[in-house]
Amino acid sequence: MPDNFQRVSPLADIAIQGRFGADHGAPGVTLSVRHPVLIATVIARKGKAKALADALKSWRGATVQWAGAEQYFLLDKPFDEVRKKLEGLASCSDQSHGRVIIRIEGPKVRQVLCKGTPVDLHESGFEIGKSALTQMAHVGVHLTRVGRDAFELSVFRGFSESFWEWLTEKAEEFGYQVI
Amino acid sequence: MLIKCPHCGTRPVEEFTFNGDASIQRPTSNDPATMDQWFDYVYLRDNPKGRFDEYAHHSSGCRAWLVVTRDTQTHEIFNVVTARDYAKKRVAS
Numbered sequence: 001m002p003d004n005f006q007r008v009s010p011l012a013d014i015a016i017q018g019r020f021g022a023d024h025g026a027p028g029v030t031l032s033v034r035h036p037v038l039i040a041t042v043i044a045r046k047g048k049a050k051a052l053a054d055a056l057k058s059w060r061g062a063t064v065q066w067a068g069a070e071q072y073f074l075l076d077k078p079f080d081e082v083r084k085k086l087e088g089l090a091s092c093s094d095q096s097h098g099r100v101i102i103r104i105e106g107p108k109v110r111q112v113l114c115k116g117t118p119v120d121l122h123e124s125g126f127e128i129g130k131s132a133l134t135q136m137a138h139v140g141v142h143l144t145r146v147g148r149d150a151f152e153l154s155v156f157r158g159f160s161e162s163f164w165e166w167l168t169e170k171a172e173e174f175g176y177q178v179i
Numbered sequence: 180m181l182i183k184c185p186h187c188g189t190r191p192v193e194e195f196t197f198n199g200d201a202s203i204q205r206p207t208s209n210d211p212a213t214m215d216q217w218f219d220y221v222y223l224r225d226n227p228k229g230r231f232d233e234y235a236h237h238s239s240g241c242r243a244w245l246v247v248t249r250d251t252q253t254h255e256i257f258n259v260v261t262a263r264d265y266a267k268k269r270v271a272s
């Protein structure tokens with residue numbers, strides 16, 4: 001695979017910067033697309049779940065997100081490095097091209113997200129760093145809390161456009177800013 | 180109906196795909212004399228009233244196969260375990 005080809009975000013022409021929806025006061029949420037971003041799925045080999053969890057825990061600079069039983073999304077590390085490091089522990093697959101991560105933050109973030117998911121996002125049970133797999137508008141979403149009022153929503157690339165439409169529609173009543 | 184997934188916590192039934200009776204066991208023999216067992220395994224299902232072990236795939240969540248034990252009459256849910264644990268327990272007993 002050539003190293004120098006350029007990835008184009010499927011939302012490049014969709015996520016247009018600006019202020020939309022309700023236009024009074026500060027925007028309820030701010031949306032942005034994380035691009036480009038390195039994403040790998042990592043699934044523990046038989047009997048290696050504990051060893052994998054330990055290896056991931058001590059890996060500096062890697063962002064590890066729970067993505068199902070004995071499965072993780074590993075962000076911010078080049079795929080060759082991931083494969084080398086986790087050799088024998090996990091099956092890895094490069095998903096940098098396959099998923100889109102939308103960041104949503106702001107005082108109304110929970111009100112927007114709760115229109116789509118049954119997951120209880122109150123911080124008493126859903127702390128920073130915690131992930132959940134759920135569905136919003138019939139699209140499978142991997143959701144991670146990255147801050148008190150900030151979440152990352154990871155969806156399959158092919159669904160990202162319709163998901164973006166749905167998400168922005170839900171955010172309209174609070175006013176939203178795209179950066 | 181709410182189902183407590185061992186990985187994801189309590190989720191609505193819409194997130195799950197059901198795939199029938201979990202208690203039946205695949206015959207191990209390929210001997211033509213065991214065709215009756217195979218016929219039962221492939222085609223015949225009980226339709227119990229009451230407690231029932233059922234495969235459930237958490238298709239909109241963690242994508243794990245689970246076994247949900249519920250009451251077919253009242254939809255009360257007694258227990259949810261991963262299909263892996265269910266199979267292990269069956270082998271052990």
